[in-house]
Amino acid sequence: MKERLRVFWSYFKNLGIKSLLLTTIYLAASTVSLLVMLRAKELTLSAVLPIWVVCIVVAFAYNFFFSWTNGGLDYEMLVAGNIKRMAAEERGELKVSRYKEDKEYRVWKGFFYGAIPALLVLVTGLVFGGNQNVISSALTEGKDTGNFGITIFTLMMLSGWSVIPMVAANAGGAAVSYFLSLLFALVPIVLSGAGYICGAYAKRAKALRQQAMEEAERARQENRPKKINYGGLPGTKPKKRK
Numbered sequence: 001m002k003e004r005l006r007v008f009w010s011y012f013k014n015l016g017i018k019s020l021l022l023t024t025i026y027l028a029a030s031t032v033s034l035l036v037m038l039r040a041k042e043l044t045l046s047a048v049l050p051i052w053v054v055c056i057v058v059a060f061a062y063n064f065f066f067s068w069t070n071g072g073l074d075y076e077m078l079v080a081g082n083i084k085r086m087a088a089e090e091r092g093e094l095k096v097s098r099y100k101e102d103k104e105y106r107v108w109k110g111f112f113y114g115a116i117p118a119l120l121v122l123v124t125g126l127v128f129g130g131n132q133n134v135i136s137s138a139l140t141e142g143k144d145t146g147n148f149g150i151t152i153f154t155l156m157m158l159s160g161w162s163v164i165p166m167v168a169a170n171a172g173g174a175a176v177s178y179f180l181s182l183l184f185a186l187v188p189i190v191l192s193g194a195g196y197i198c199g200a201y202a203k204r205a206k207a208l209r210q211q212a213m214e215e216a217e218r219a220r221q222e223n224r225p226k227k228i229n230y231g232g233l234p235g236t237k238p239k240k241r242k
Helices: 002-039 045-091 107-112 115-130 132-141 148-162 164-171 178-223
Strands: none
Touching: 002 045, 002 107, 002 115, 002 148, 002 164, 002 178, 045 107, 045 148, 045 164, 045 178, 107 178, 115 132, 115 148, 115 178, 132 148, 132 164, 148 164, 148 178, 164 178
């Protein structure tokens, strides 16, 4: 039981740290979009949408690249783990430097990277959707929301990227449900999983190409004709063609 808890904690700590690192790019996207929205002379969709698109494109690209990189690293750790297990079966335990079981490639790990960003999207969407009328009144009529305003601002900082277009649209008189923002929770999960898997397969393909090149070079060296040493006596070397 103690060993299982140790393994669980190592997995949880490793994945939690990476999920938090991934969350920072979405926090940055939310912060920049929120600052633009607050500085806009008039809160309209056309004033907010351009910078919001730029922010989420950068965030999505970073999300995919982050997961791609970790997928490749975890694949290398999986290879090291396989070598260790094969050696253990043949001649006992083998120590591999810098090997950690919790960093081996597992398909589900990539999807877990998007857990915290997705959770923030869900919380923000549920709070905003459940208080649609209060938020709409504050946007269109300028009504004071009291302490609830602090909650709105905090959620906008944490996951504003998922609701800012709807906030701007509703401020202009539209009636877009904030519950639609819950769909954005799928984005970090899908991007993380896809990037992680693609990164691992890319690393595997590169390793196979390298192996094929090494085998081809080895075969070429073995099949190359050997030169005969005729010695240094006159008349023992074949005449060179001019």
